[in-house]
Amino acid sequence: MRIMKIAVIGSGAVGCFYGARLARCGHDVHFLMRRDLEAVRRDGLRIESVDGDFHIAAQAHACSAEIGRADLVLCALKATALAEAEELIQPCLGPETRILAMINGLGIEERFAQWFGPERVFGGLAFVCCNRGEPGVVRHLDYGRITFGHFQDDHRQATELARLFADAGIETHVPPSLRQARWEKLMWNIPFSTVAVSAGGVTTREIMADSGLRALAEALMLETGRAGNADDCHIEIEPMVEKMFANTATMGPYKPSMLLDYRFKRPLEVEAILGEPVRRARALRVAVPTMEIQYALCAFLDRLNRQEVITE
Amino acid sequence: MRIMKIAVIGSGAVGCFYGARLARCGHDVHFLMRRDLEAVRRDGLRIESVDGDFHIAAQAHACSAEIGRADLVLCALKATALAEAEELIQPCLGPETRILAMINGLGIEERFAQWFGPERVFGGLAFVCCNRGEPGVVRHLDYGRITFGHFQDDHRQATELARLFADAGIETHVPPSLRQARWEKLMWNIPFSTVAVSAGGVTTREIMADSGLRALAEALMLETGRAGNADDCHIEIEPMVEKMFANTATMGPYKPSMLLDYRFKRPLEVEAILGEPVRRARALRVAVPTMEIQYALCAFLDRLNRQEVITE
Numbered sequence: 001m002r003i004m005k006i007a008v009i010g011s012g013a014v015g016c017f018y019g020a021r022l023a024r025c026g027h028d029v030h031f032l033m034r035r036d037l038e039a040v041r042r043d044g045l046r047i048e049s050v051d052g053d054f055h056i057a058a059q060a061h062a063c064s065a066e067i068g069r070a071d072l073v074l075c076a077l078k079a080t081a082l083a084e085a086e087e088l089i090q091p092c093l094g095p096e097t098r099i100l101a102m103i104n105g106l107g108i109e110e111r112f113a114q115w116f117g118p119e120r121v122f123g124g125l126a127f128v129c130c131n132r133g134e135p136g137v138v139r140h141l142d143y144g145r146i147t148f149g150h151f152q153d154d155h156r157q158a159t160e161l162a163r164l165f166a167d168a169g170i171e172t173h174v175p176p177s178l179r180q181a182r183w184e185k186l187m188w189n190i191p192f193s194t195v196a197v198s199a200g201g202v203t204t205r206e207i208m209a210d211s212g213l214r215a216l217a218e219a220l221m222l223e224t225g226r227a228g229n230a231d232d233c234h235i236e237i238e239p240m241v242e243k244m245f246a247n248t249a250t251m252g253p254y255k256p257s258m259l260l261d262y263r264f265k266r267p268l269e270v271e272a273i274l275g276e277p278v279r280r281a282r283a284l285r286v287a288v289p290t291m292e293i294q295y296a297l298c299a300f301l302d303r304l305n306r307q308e309v310i311t312e
Numbered sequence: 313m314r315i316m317k318i319a320v321i322g323s324g325a326v327g328c329f330y331g332a333r334l335a336r337c338g339h340d341v342h343f344l345m346r347r348d349l350e351a352v353r354r355d356g357l358r359i360e361s362v363d364g365d366f367h368i369a370a371q372a373h374a375c376s377a378e379i380g381r382a383d384l385v386l387c388a389l390k391a392t393a394l395a396e397a398e399e400l401i402q403p404c405l406g407p408e409t410r411i412l413a414m415i416n417g418l419g420i421e422e423r424f425a426q427w428f429g430p431e432r433v434f435g436g437l438a439f440v441c442c443n444r445g446e447p448g449v450v451r452h453l454d455y456g457r458i459t460f461g462h463f464q465d466d467h468r469q470a471t472e473l474a475r476l477f478a479d480a481g482i483e484t485h486v487p488p489s490l491r492q493a494r495w496e497k498l499m500w501n502i503p504f505s506t507v508a509v510s511a512g513g514v515t516t517r518e519i520m521a522d523s524g525l526r527a528l529a530e531a532l533m534l535e536t537g538r539a540g541n542a543d544d545c546h547i548e549i550e551p552m553v554e555k556m557f558a559n560t561a562t563m564g565p566y567k568p569s570m571l572l573d574y575r576f577k578r579p580l581e582v583e584a585i586l587g588e589p590v591r592r593a594r595a596l597r598v599a600v601p602t603m604e605i606q607y608a609l610c611a612f613l614d615r616l617n618r619q620e621v622i623t624e
Contacts, residue, residue: 198510198609200616202623210621212608219605253624293531293605296524297510304512309522311514312565 001167003027007070007092009085011036011060013130014102015076016138018146018170020047022074023056025168030059030067032088037062039135048133049140051169064091072164074124075112076102079272086115098161100124102146104189104257105272106182106280109151121151122161123178125185131260145171147185149178183228184235188244189273190224190291191217193258198297201262203253208245218245219290227281227288268302275299313479315339319382319404321397323348323372325442326414327388328450330458330482332359334386335368337480342371342379344400349374351447360445361452363481376403384476386436387424388414391584398427412436412473414458416501416569417584418494418592421463433463434473435490437497443572457483459497461490495540496547500556501585502536502603503529505570510609513574515565520557530557531602539593539600580614587611 004027008019011031023029033040037060045058061067070092077085082103089099099116101108102124112121129141146165150158155174162172175181195207195217207213221244225237248254261268274295281288303309316339320331323343335341345352349372357370373379382404389397394415401411411428413420414436424433441454458477462470467486474484487493507519507529519525533556537549560566573580586607593600615621 200613200623202616202621206612206616206621206623210608210612213612216605216608219601255624289531289601290605293528293602296522296528297609300518300522300525301512304514304518309514309518311512311518312567 001026004071004164005069006030006072006074007064007067007089008032009064009073009075009088009092010077010081012076012078013132013138014126014128015074016045016132017047017049017128017130017140017144018076018102018126018165019074020045020054020056020058020138021168021170022165023058024054027168028059030061030070032064032067033060033062036060036132036135043136046137047140048137050142051140051144064088067092069094070097072161073097073099074102075099078267079103079105079108079269080267082108082111082272085112089116098122100148100161102126103272104269106186106276108272109178113151118151122158123149123151123182125181129254145173147173147175147181149175149181151178153177153179177233179231180228180233180235183224183231183233183277184240186228186273186277187221187224187235187240188248189256189258190277190294191220191244192248193256194270194274194294194298195220196256196259197262197268197301198294201259203255203259204248204251205253208249214245216290220294223281223286223288223291224277227277227284227286227291230284230286231280262301262305265305267306268298270295270298270302313338316383316476317381318342318384318386319376319379319401320344321376321385321387321400321404322389322393324388324390325444325450326438326440327386328357328444329359329361329440329442329452329456330388330414330438330477331386332357332366332368332370332450333480333482334477335370336366339480340371342373342382344376344379345372345374348372348444348447355448358449359452360449362454363452363456376400379404381406382409384473385409385411386414387411390579391415391417391420391581392579394420394423394584397424401428410434410473412460414438415584416581418498418588420584421490425463430463434470435461435463435494437493441566457485459485459487459493461487461493463490465489465491489545491543492540492545492547495536495543495545495589496552498540498585498589499533499536499547499552500560501568501570502589502606503532503556504560504566505568506582506586506606506610507532508568508571509574509580509613510606513571515567515571516560516563517565520561528602532606535593535598535600535603536589539589539596539598539603542596542598543592574613574617577617579618580610582607582610582614 006029008015008031011033040060100122125147148162318341320327323345352372412434437459442452460474
């Protein structure tokens with residue numbers, strides 16, 4: 001195995017979990033950290049996982065320049081921090097550095113391609129339930145698969161990158177089209193993440209159990225699928241809707257990350273998950289009236305939640 | 313002036329305010345009360361009004377049978393208590409008794425006509441800002457006009473009833489069609505009352521100031537107008553929308569009663585204000601997609617708010 005130098009930019013639960021898995025199998029992994037920096041420097045990083053707990057003596061850094069050039073940048077920033085990504089990634093780039101964007105929403109790789117050139121940009125869609133515990137601890141609750149794609153759908157390159165993760169014991173998937181994989185993920189995220197917020201902060205269980213909310217979720221799914229197909233995808237919408245509902249029915253009271261952000265009054269990833277798809281649909285002249293309403297409500301609720309709007 | 317015996321069924325702010333005005337000018341007014349019964353029996357009813365404060369020694373009752381036959385029943389129950397109206401009104405009815413429904417929403421006079429016969433049923437749409445203070449006190453903050461209509465649009469009868477209120481110093485209005493007046497009022501109530509709730513419990517000011525919420529309010533207004541016109545009205549929709557927005561812009565941070573109910577975790581008048589119009593539109597095969605979504609969200613938020621839905 002060739003040992004890679006990997007810079008994890010954005011060391012939340014997802015960045016730490018995958019970074020730690022890569023470090024455990026021998027790669028030279030460096031974490032850009034804020035909240036947990038001191039704790040990880042002192043005690044390392046502990047992963048409490050359904051697949052078995054483990055601990056690494058992680059290399060934690062306060063700034064990207066300290067990390068320097070890497071073979072791979074794994075960028076797992078929140079979508080709300082996307083504007084900072086360029087500056088945070090730049091110090092880690094050499095001519096051969098590849099960049100993997102593991103960020104929710106639409107339009108992520110496009111931004112990265114503008115900043116860093118399209119050939120080196122990859123997208124990774126994580127299907128994983130994990131969250132941060134006390135400083136230096138990440139809890140991995142379920143799943144873990146990553147869907148990989150190259151920005152220009154270079155299947156060979158995407159497969160090569162996927163192998164790096166597969167060798168670290170991570171389930172991987174390389175579909176023909178990264179764009180379609182993004183839209184398909186949005187067919188779940190748009191209904192369940194945003195209705196969880198607009199329906200007052202509830203889990204998937206309450207959405208599934210209420211006929212009105214379920215109909216709203218379905219309308220959002222259908223519009224998302226149609227917008228995706230207008231955006232050069234070939235999603236089989238009806239079977240996908242059935243599959244989404246069937247999978248969600250098995251999840252119990254699952255809390256999408258947007259729901260957790262809402263409850264903890266953190267910024268919501270509304271623009272990446274809902275705003276950008278709405279703008280894409282408008283540009284393609286696809287009517288997405290339900291998405292438009294959800295977007296108006298969630299964007300406002302986000303501001304209200306963080307007291308950017310004051311009401312009497 | 314012929315002295316009338318008037319039974320006020322539902323002595324909230326609206327019932328007490330208008331009942332007290334009628335009593336002050338000499339009518340024999342009886343109030344069916346719950347919360348304020350003891351206080352009013354002891355101290356009477358005090359109206360603190362922008363038009364001048366006054367006090368009456370109100371006749372307060374715990375049950376309708378105690379009131380007995382009246383010339384006029386003024387029913388100002390909340391729409392959420394509509395199912396109880398028949399039983400509460402029945403003991404006050406004689407062959408000549410007229411019934412004035414001052415209840416929000418759609419389908420109110422229809423129910424009354426089924427219960428009591430159509431000839432004696434009137435609707436009253438109050439445009440008034442008032443609320444209850446400590447027991448036995450009602451605060452009248454602004455406006456006061458009532459739009460009157462007979463269920464079968466008997467203009468002569470509606471005008472006669474309006475005169476009773478006009479003689480008590482109340483501004484009155486008798487339009488050609490009660491049904492159209494109801495739909496026009498809904499063109500304000502549906503957008504502003506329900507968005508106040510679905511946008512997290514905000515006033516008209518926040519809705520007016522946010523472009524997304526304002527667009528949502530406008531979409532609701534347009535759909536309501538179109539549904540009304542499919543229901544045999546002749547609303548000039550565009551000028552009405554302009555007028556609604558212009559009026560609302562002058563209101564400042566106004567709190568619709570549905571917003572107050574939401575904040576105090578009381579049942580919301582969702583069915584009367586939104587559910588019944590949606591069902592009417594469906595029956596008339598008018599597409600009201602925005603109203604449908606608002607209905608799903610508000611009906612759910614109402615249940616969540618009163619802890620009929622528990623979330624993790």
